Amino acid sequence: MRERAVSGTSEGPSPTATTASDALGPAFTEGLTFTERHHQASSPEHRGRTSPPDHLGRPSPPEHVGRTASELRDYRAAFHAAQFAMAVVDREGFVAAANDALGTLLGAPAPELAGQVAADLVDLASDARTWHAYREVLRGRQAKLRCTRRLKHPDGHSLWAQVTVSPVPGSATVLLAVADISARRELQAQLRHLQMHDPVTRLPNRTLFFERLTSALEAASYEDGGTGRIGLCYLDLDGFKAVNDTLGHRTGDRLLSAAAARLTHCADRAGYGRGGAPLVARLGGDEFALLVEDSTGTEQLADLAEAVLKTLQEPFDLSGQRLSLSASIGVVERRAAGTSATGLMQAADTTLYWAKADGKARWTLFDPERNAHRMTRQALSSTLRPAVERGEFALEYQPLVGLDDCGVRGVEALVRWHHPQFGTLTPNRFISLAEEDGSIVQLGRWVLRTACRQARRWQLDHPDVPPVFVSVNVAVRQVWDSDLVADVAEILAETGLAPHLLQLELTESAVMGSAGRPLQALQALSDMGVRIAIDDFGTGYSNLAYLSRLPVSVLKLDGSFVRGFQYENGTHPNPADETIVEALVQLAHKLGLTVTAECVETADQAARLRRIGCDTGQGWLYSRAVPPDRISKLIHATLPMTGS
Secondary structure, three states, rough: OOOEEEEEEEEEEOOOOHHHHHHHHHHHHHHOHHHHHHHHHHHOOOOOOOOOOOOOOOOOOOOOOOOHHHHHHHHHHHHOOOOEEEEEOOOEEEEEEOHHHHHHHHHHHHHOOOOOOOOHHEEEEEHHHHHHHHHHHHHOOOOOOEEEEEOOOOOOEEEEEEEEEEEOOOOOOEEEEEOOOHHHHHHHHHHHHHEEEEEOOOOOOOHHHHHHHHOOHHHHHHHHOOOOEEEEEEEEEOOHHHHHHHHHHHHHHHHHHHHHHHHHHHHHHOOOOOOOEEEEEEEEEOOOEEEEEEEOOHHHHHHHHHHHHHHOOOOOEOOOEEEEEEEEEEEEEEEEEEOOHHHHHHHHHHHHHHHHHHHEEEEEEEEEHHHHHHHHHHHHHHHHHHHHHHHEEEEEEEEEEOOOEEEEEEEEEEEEEEEOOEEEEEEHHHHHHHHOOOOOOHHHHHHHHHHHHHHHHHHHOOOOOOOOOEEEEEOOHHHOOOHHHHHHHHHHHHHHHHHHHEEEEEEHHHHHOOOOOHHHHHHHHHOOOOEEEEEEOOOOOHHHHOOOOOOOOOOOHHHHHHOOOOEEOOOOHHHHHHHHHHHHHHHHHHHHEEEEEEEOOOOHHHHHHHHHHOEEEEOOOOOOOEOOHHHHHOOOOOOOOOOO
């Protein structure tokens, strides 16, 4: 009769529950005939006698006091007529009597069940825990056993049964009760399916996905064999929000359902791994996941991701509407040992973000080195604001040298972050982060004040030489998020530095797109006497019409032009670069602007720049960025053409 055990639990007695055994009476459950019991109960030696305490130590009432043969017949009739399947089992585990309901449930006549091993009828010996609890009940050491079993009916169908075994008080027998709970189990299965599946796509939902993922990462699931690896394709439909917004959620749902069908078909065709086809789940919105258990390596996951991209890029025909779709996919494949569900999903989410940032409609493989860089960025971002307050930043200065006499005309202030964990960091490691979170305003104000104070100190310390100006980089967000004009005026007044000795550098892309408030701020600063320089000129918009309208006084040519002046790998300098630079210098001079060349590294470059009329140079030929005390020494020196 038994098929397999599903679950088993033992329970203690319920002080208020009334079981079928309580109603049967000891006379029947001892297995004696009603006549024998009646005569025993009527004899003088038994009249008024009490039974010994039961297996739990409770005193038993007088045996069958007032019980008549008619009452005992009623007990017997009730037992056999009961719709609840029951059997009386002796202490050896054999069926003493069974009612018709049990025979019907098990597919055998009730009389044929008598004498059979009760545990075999309802599969109580299939697991050690349940078998031990059952034996304890038979021996009178445990009050009750209740468990769930899946039984096989002789006609071939399976049924779920709840089995209860409990002692009969004042008797040497136990009562076996069996209830068919198949309908309840089926309802529970249906409810679980609804709970674990997405109503739009019919795919497993986030809850079921994480249940499967967690199970796949448990040691027992991969220690018994397989590759011991796990793979995940985490994808997001590109442009789905636009479909929802323009065509409505109903069309969006149909598109999701069609995409889910294609993903399922793609996974079925893959059909690999111990678990068969990858699990396809909708995690929410337009996010889907394909989980591969026992993956064989990154190549397998890459092939799956490529197949998914191709199948989703084919047009969708939804009730006459032809829609195109693409997806961004993050791919992660690694050993299951030591991997957590949270860690795997974080890696997949990060990789999906990379795929979108790299241009969408592609898959990207998780890169530990790139992720470490991302984690570093996050760590830096979270400590930027406190770092300013803790005084972790410092300024170094790089000379701006006159190409005609090699004298120091000015310096550019370059900020350094002395990070307690990552060491000294240059601006390219943290300035973009500061612009993203807004801390550039606080940091920029500190740089401006520190640089102006230092320039004034050089002026006071070296009164016999012309004062050098200081050039400070400004982010466009500083113009938008703060009153830059007021900040500059306050700092100049506080430090005593003349406005013409301050130069503010903005990148070409920031300046060329300036309008409204930024343009007004630049104009006000220029009117104040502050010099405005366009940094990295030639790499952005290069809209020359702006030069006549913006309050700019200096162009700083991007170093890529200057690098074309030098010999590399035996090749001659690029004459086009020199022609472009010469034209820009001439144009700037006609507009009343001065020109600074960046990245001057050789004497030959400096000579060429001087010959075409460039005003100042900046680069390693003259000096790297150095502390303020080194600048003090350079102010009095004329830097040689071969550098310092």
